Amino acid sequence: MNTQELRKRVPGNFFYLLILSFLLIIPASGEDYVIRLKSLDVSKVSEEHFQIKGEIVNNTDTELKRISIKFKIYDPSGEVVEEDQILPFVNPIPPRGSSPFLIPIRYSRNMEMEKVTMHFINLVGNELSVDPNGYSLEIKVPK
Numbered sequence: 001m002n003t004q005e006l007r008k009r010v011p012g013n014f015f016y017l018l019i020l021s022f023l024l025i026i027p028a029s030g031e032d033y034v035i036r037l038k039s040l041d042v043s044k045v046s047e048e049h050f051q052i053k054g055e056i057v058n059n060t061d062t063e064l065k066r067i068s069i070k071f072k073i074y075d076p077s078g079e080v081v082e083e084d085q086i087l088p089f090v091n092p093i094p095p096r097g098s099s100p101f102l103i104p105i106r107y108s109r110n111m112e113m114e115k116v117t118m119h120f121i122n123l124v125g126n127e128l129s130v131d132p133n134g135y136s137l138e139i140k141v142p143k
Contacts, residue, residue: 033059033129035067035120038098040135044142045104052103052116052139058093059131065092066123071103073141076114085121113141 040054052071058064073082090099107113116139120128130137 033131034064035059035128036131037133037135037137040139042139042142047107049104049106050142051105052118053101054135055098055100056088056093056120057098058096061095063092063094064122067091067093067128068121069101069103070119070121071105072117072119073105073113074115074117075112078114081108081111081113115140 036057036059038055038057040052042050042052044050068085068087070085071083072080075081086101086103088099088101090097093099103116103118105113105116118137118139120130122128
């Protein structure tokens with residue numbers, strides 16, 4: 001194929017290539033998140049502890065390996081006073097499978113706790129997209 005033939009073919013196929021690349025880049029509607037939050041419950045366990053428990057669902061057709069839940073605790077002024085990571089009980093999470101999780105948190109006597117945020121991250125620390133399913137990933141600390 002010489003250069004002139006190539007110039008004739010490219011404009012004719014450009015439109016089809018553009019549509020194909022658009023379809024490959026844009027995820028299917030409703031499937032554009034990796035994790036779906038199936039349930040979430042926050043409860044005060046004692047005067048010293050509260051807990052966040054729930055269940056997450058792998059919304060992909062591939063196994064999710066080495067997923068962790070990072071949580072940050074904030075004081076009333078919005079400063080992070082503590083952060084930590086936990087693993088869900090099932091790890092790796094099979095395709096379309098689920099795993100419960102439990103985050104036990106001890107009230108600190110030295111600082112006020114206002115809220116907790118949760119982030120789902122992979123092995124290299126990248127945050128995964130989450131469908132909160134009506135729940136908030138920013139949780140008020142029970143008093």
